[in-house]
Amino acid sequence: MSVARFIASQRTEHGVPHTLTCRALEVSESWFYKWYDRDPLPRQRRRERLTEAIGKEFDYSGRTYDSPRIGLELGEKGWQVSDNTIAATMAEKGWVARKVKRPCSTARQGKRAAAPDLVRRKFTAVAQGVLGVGDVTEIPTLEGKL
Incomplete structure (x- = not known):
């Protein structure tokens, strides 16, 4: 904010006369009127x-x-x-660029050939209850996980 605008704001916001503000800031009133009403450079x-x-x-x-x-x-x-x-x-x-969040993936699709199906997995059953699927990564026992 320029000094001239500050002086003008004191009158509009607080009712302080231009002469008093100019005297407090040690600038002449003629300077204030010259700079307040001028066109922008x-x-x-x-x-x-x-x-x-x-x-x-x-x-x-x-x-x-x-x-x-x-x-x-x-x-x-x-x-x-x-x-x-x-x-x-x-x-x-107050303009701050927001960062665009890019998707990151640890799995890279299509880089390797599919592993051969050595256990001949079947995912279609002839009837209900004929084919069971389970995960045996751990088996709980009385002595702890196996």
Whole structure:
């Protein structure tokens, strides 16, 4: 926030006159009126357009692009801006890229041939109760697991 805006906010928010605030901050009233009512400088207008462009790219990405990626996108559109400037603008606006969670799997399908069926497993039964399937990885006994 600029000093001129601060002085103006003191009057609107707290009812403190401009003259008193200018005297407390040791600036002249003429300086305040010169800077308060002036048009934005070209640099400020460019920064506003840049902030708007960053916001569009950030929203277009689904709020997932960070400053380097937004820098690449803006570079393709003709902007010449550093990643640090983009990062500072994003931090100022509170824009934080969310990380896209990628699925991870420990099993890689299709890398090896299927193992041969040495026990000739049958998963279809002729009638109910004819074929039993079980897991014998452990057998509980009185002395403990076997």
